[in-house]
Amino acid sequence: MKITKLTTYRLAPRWMFLKIETDAGITGWGEPVIEGKARSVEAAVHEFEPYLIGQDPSRINDLWQVMYRGGFYRGGAILMSAIAGIDQALWDIKGKALGVPVYELLGGLVRDKMKMYSWVGGDRPADVIADIKRLREGGFDTFKMNGSEEMGLIDSAAKVDAAVGRIAEIRAAFGFDIEFGIDFHGRIGAPMAKVMLRELEPYRPLFVEEPVLAEQDETYARLAAHTSIPLAAGERMYSRFEFKRVFQGGGLSIVQPDLSHAGGITECMKIAGMAEAYDVALAPHCPLGPIALAACLQVDFVSHNAVLQEQSMGIHYNKGGELLDYVLNKDDFHIEGGYILPLPKPGLGVEVDEARVIEASKTAPDWRNPLWRHADGSVAEW
Ligand SMILES: O=C(O)C(=O)C[C@@H](O)[C@H](O)CO
Numbered sequence: 001m002k003i004t005k006l007t008t009y010r011l012a013p014r015w016m017f018l019k020i021e022t023d024a025g026i027t028g029w030g031e032p033v034i035e036g037k038a039r040s041v042e043a044a045v046h047e048f049e050p051y052l053i054g055q056d057p058s059r060i061n062d063l064w065q066v067m068y069r070g071g072f073y074r075g076g077a078i079l080m081s082a083i084a085g086i087d088q089a090l091w092d093i094k095g096k097a098l099g100v101p102v103y104e105l106l107g108g109l110v111r112d113k114m115k116m117y118s119w120v121g122g123d124r125p126a127d128v129i130a131d132i133k134r135l136r137e138g139g140f141d142t143f144k145m146n147g148s149e150e151m152g153l154i155d156s157a158a159k160v161d162a163a164v165g166r167i168a169e170i171r172a173a174f175g176f177d178i179e180f181g182i183d184f185h186g187r188i189g190a191p192m193a194k195v196m197l198r199e200l201e202p203y204r205p206l207f208v209e210e211p212v213l214a215e216q217d218e219t220y221a222r223l224a225a226h227t228s229i230p231l232a233a234g235e236r237m238y239s240r241f242e243f244k245r246v247f248q249g250g251g252l253s254i255v256q257p258d259l260s261h262a263g264g265i266t267e268c269m270k271i272a273g274m275a276e277a278y279d280v281a282l283a284p285h286c287p288l289g290p291i292a293l294a295a296c297l298q299v300d301f302v303s304h305n306a307v308l309q310e311q312s313m314g315i316h317y318n319k320g321g322e323l324l325d326y327v328l329n330k331d332d333f334h335i336e337g338g339y340i341l342p343l344p345k346p347g348l349g350v351e352v353d354e355a356r357v358i359e360a361s362k363t364a365p366d367w368r369n370p371l372w373r374h375a376d377g378s379v380a381e382w
């Protein structure tokens, strides 16, 4: 079998799908994208074409190494997201060619169902109580929300109290019958992270995510020494070589590699294994589309230390497109009681509605995250 064509489709809400065709008529789909830089990733995918056209798609490991090492420069959000989507599509082809789901090629199921969580609130975490109530009726008992709005490197007790007050309201409304992660989203710098973690202790969140920006990953261990709250990060780390430093330095209880940013299934399987060796839990990041989620699930269902899976149903970013809009086999994404079952079909398990994808790609938005500024006019982390 030979790779014959790569086609990319940017489409609402902020996703990009990649279709890889072969001379055997088997097609694989991937989701290479960086939110807000889809065009850059699209260019990167097509710059990899000369390494892929005419090659045997079953040689995923060799093609991965060629893409990673063959161009001298390596790593980073754009190139690793391009490799991620190509890798996903190659695994999709392999599974379809052999007639089995990818998790069978990775050694088979370690669990019968996978725990999911739902986002509540938006960019500015306002009223999450109503969201939690609604989603609990749908069977979810685990949630995630932004922990604060803009936060200065040093900020006021009032700002801290406003952020912590929202968490206190959740516990007052639901007690400890629900679990939630608090995403600091990199908005809180190292000085205030210590303050916030101390004030959040009594409310026992399941985890705090991106307690500082990935570029301050040496801080994780220092923060972990000050709090019992499990710390999580990983969506802005792009290879096992970045995660290596975090495992060695310590401090993270949960790693959240993104299957569409960190080199795909091939790379995230290696990250998952490294995490297990350090007794670190795996909770893949996935605020994206169905192919990205399907790739996450393939890794979740074969990784002993996978504990939680993010999914984007109802997420505040999904304006103009919802998780399963471009999926024909919607029923296979069977979520019940906050768990999802393994996707049964060969490959990644997603039957893409290609006609709808092509149509949607004609009006693809150039999504960008908002640019926030502090009261003094300086740029604020979003
Ligand atoms: O889902 C998460 O944990 C996020 O922090 C969302 C963030 O990754 C946005 O997708 C960036 O545009």
Ligand SMILES: [Mg+2]
Pocket (backbone or CB within 6 Å): 183, 185, 209, 210, 235
């Ligand atoms: Mg996050």
